Amino acid sequence: MTTRTSKKTVTFRRPFVLGGFDEVLPAGAYSVESDEELLEGLSFPAYRRILTVIHLHARSGHPGLTRALTIDPNELDAALERDQAPKDAPVGRDTHQETLIRATKPHQDDTDLQAMDRAEDEGMIVHRGQTIAPQREQEVAS
Numbered sequence: 001m002t003t004r005t006s007k008k009t010v011t012f013r014r015p016f017v018l019g020g021f022d023e024v025l026p027a028g029a030y031s032v033e034s035d036e037e038l039l040e041g042l043s044f045p046a047y048r049r050i051l052t053v054i055h056l057h058a059r060s061g062h063p064g065l066t067r068a069l070t071i072d073p074n075e076l077d078a079a080l081e082r083d084q085a086p087k088d089a090p091v092g093r094d095t096h097q098e099t100l101i102r103a104t105k106p107h108q109d110d111t112d113l114q115a116m117d118r119a120e121d122e123g124m125i126v127h128r129g130q131t132i133a134p135q136r137e138q139e140v141a142s
Contacts, residue, residue, distance in 0.1 A: 001038060002037065002038040003036065003038070005033055006034050007031065007033050008031075011028070012025070012027045012030070012080070013083055014027050014083055016079045016082065019072060020075075021069060034053075035049070036048060037050050048122065051070065052071050052073045053070055054071050054076065055067075072118070072121070074117065
């Protein structure tokens with residue numbers, strides 16, 4: 001498959017958090033890279049995002065250590081929107097939906113949540129909080 005990488009710089013005016021990452025990240029400019037793959041078999045060129053990475057600032061005390069975090073691009077957009085909100089608006093991630101999902105599916109881990117988010121990003125319909133068990137055949141005694 002043919003892939004392409006795009007790069008952009010995003011700037012946060014205030015400290016922020018991204019879903020699935022508990023560290024509060026400092027305000028500043030961050031480099032973001034997105035990889036997309038060409039969808040084959042269409043009559044027009046179309047790409048699907050397969051990976052988004054944000055390059056983080058080095059932690060204090062470790063000036064030479066660089067870090068990169070694979071993120072959900074929707075979480076990045078939400079963090080940028082929160083950053084643009086008025087100063088008296090709460091800063092941080094909205095965990096209500098995440099908490100609701102965990103309460104209804106206590107054994108579901110973060111990987112499952114990320115998979116559902118990615119499925120929604122790809123246009124799939126995801127029914128959160130519902131478990132669909134496979135039907136089992138019952139043996140009938142004769």
